[in-house]
Amino acid sequence: MFSSGNKESRFFYGYIMVAAVFFIMMISWGIFLSFGVFFEPVLDEFGWTRAATSAAYSISIVLSGFLSIFCGKLTDTFGPRLVMTACGFFLGLGYWLMSNVNSVWQLYLFFGVIVAIGMSATFVPANSIVARWFFKKRGMMTGIVLSGNGVGTIIVPPLARWMISSFGWRTAYTFIAVAAFMLIILAAQILKREPADVGELAYGLTEEKKDPLHVKVSDYSLGDAIHTWQLWVLCIMSFCIWLCVGMIMVHIVIHATGQGISSSGAITVLVIIGASSIASKVIMGGIADRIGNKLAFIISFIIMACSFLWLMTAQGNWMFIIFGIIFGFAYGALSPLMSPMIAEFFGIGSHGVILGFTFLLGEIGEAVGPVMAGRIFDLTNSYGVAFVLGAVISTIGFLLCIWLKPIDAKRLSATYP
Numbered sequence: 215m216f217s218s219g220n221k222e223s224r225f226f227y228g229y230i231m232v233a234a235v236f237f238i239m240m241i242s243w244g245i246f247l248s249f250g251v252f253f254e255p256v257l258d259e260f261g262w263t264r265a266a267t268s269a270a271y272s273i274s275i276v277l278s279g280f281l282s283i284f285c286g287k288l289t290d291t292f293g294p295r296l297v298m299t300a301c302g303f304f305l306g307l308g309y310w311l312m313s314n315v316n317s318v319w320q321l322y323l324f325f326g327v328i329v330a331i332g333m334s335a336t337f338v339p340a341n342s343i344v345a346r347w348f349f350k351k352r353g354m355m356t357g358i359v360l361s362g363n364g365v366g367t368i369i370v371p372p373l374a375r376w377m378i379s380s381f382g383w384r385t386a387y388t389f390i391a392v393a394a395f396m397l398i399i400l401a402a403q404i405l406k407r408e409p410a411d412v413g414e415l416a417y418g419l420t421e422e423k424k425d426p427l428h429v430k431v432s433d434y435s436l437g438d439a440i441h442t443w444q445l446w447v448l449c450i451m452s453f454c455i456w457l458c459v460g461m462i463m464v465h466i467v468i469h470a471t472g473q474g475i476s477s478s479g480a481i482t483v484l485v486i487i488g489a490s491s492i493a494s495k496v497i498m499g500g501i502a503d504r505i506g507n508k509l510a511f512i513i514s515f516i517i518m519a520c521s522f523l524w525l526m527t528a529q530g531n532w533m534f535i536i537f538g539i540i541f542g543f544a545y546g547a548l549s550p551l552m553s554p555m556i557a558e559f560f561g562i563g564s565h566g567v568i569l570g571f572t573f574l575l576g577e578i579g580e581a582v583g584p585v586m587a588g589r590i591f592d593l594t595n596s597y598g599v600a601f602v603l604g605a606v607i608s609t610i611g612f613l614l615c616i617w618l619k620p621i622d623a624k625r626l627s628a629t630y631p
Contacts (some may be wrong), residue, residue: 244366279577306395357499367488
């Protein structure tokens with residue numbers, strides 16, 4: 215007998231799925247986004263330029279974006295358990311190798327390639343799980359899952375800073391490697407591909423009621439979706455979002471210290487970004503369920519543009535704290551909206567691979583952001599121009615979202631039979 219996960223059900227396994235994936239996102243992304251904490255001690259030891267060191271993060275982002283399409287397909291076919299188990303293995307291996315890095319090419323191989331393989335198996339499978347397990351509350355549950363990133367940002371960077379100051383950055387990476395390997399692999403073992411595997415239906419459905427989104431667009435493969443201009447608009451929006459995120463997450467700590475903020479104060483800004491993003495992911499995810507994903511996107515892009523305008527003049531601790539709150543809310547609000555939008559436009563039959571394709575463009579943006587900001591600083595000794603570009607790119611995302619309209623399915627079928 216199928217359970218729909220409604221109020222009459224005593225237990226819905228989908229909530230266990232959400233908790234497990236939240237934990238995996240917290241560990242994997244908390245560690246990954248601690249790259250900025252390791253940035254300065256690595257620069258001090260080797261004397262590399264900021265652009266060259268940032269490139270490792272960018273290589274990792276781009277490669278994980280490409281591989282996320284493959285991981286999305288694997289998730290659609292085999293489910294998330296296998297994919298996220300591989301995630302734990304490669305992250306553990308990559309961070310252990312990082313503890314032994316001695317040259318730029320090793321940095322690019324260990325962090326840029328091996329860590330990227332592990333990270334490619336996080337974001338897309340996590341979002342795809344929510345799309346399959348929840349018909350109602352997709353936005354809210356996606357926000358909860360992705361808030362794991364924010365919780366990880368609160369917990370891991372300060373812990374990494376303490377380990378670096380106490381034991382050195384190499385030993386810190388060793389500890390991180392063991393934690394990633396053990397915790398992620400263990401959490402992955404309770405994941406299921408879809409509700410039918412445990413005799414349930416997606417939350418909000420009954421046996422008599424089919425998912426109207428699924429029925430309407432279930433035949434949208436990646437090939438079908440590529441022929442729609444809506445997919446490409448979503449891809450460019452994803453590029454804009456993650457370019458801004460990558461720029462800030464890699465450079466905000468070292469920028470803040472350059473403005474006279476103490477090392478602990480600069481780390482606090484990163485923590486505040488994470489804390490603010492936690493609240494916004496859940497809040498905006500729930501609001502999007504009511505007002506629609508498009509309007510939620512528009513509001514969030516406006517907030518992000520304003521955060522860059524504020525950062526351009528930020529000087530003291532309080533101004534950086536306000537920036538962390540504003541940017542964190544915008545970044546957190548934008549993160550959970552793409553997956554429900556993909557489900558809304560293209561259904562859930564090939565949700566993982568379509569989301570992976572969209573995520574690829576986002577990852578390219580996240581790769582461009584840190585290198586662009588690092589290069590601008592190397593040339594001008596200031597991040598000012600980079601922050602202006604952040605505001606402009608956020609505005610472009612806002613304008614694209616206004617232009618976005620539902621797919622004309624009849625026209626698509628007539629053009630591409």
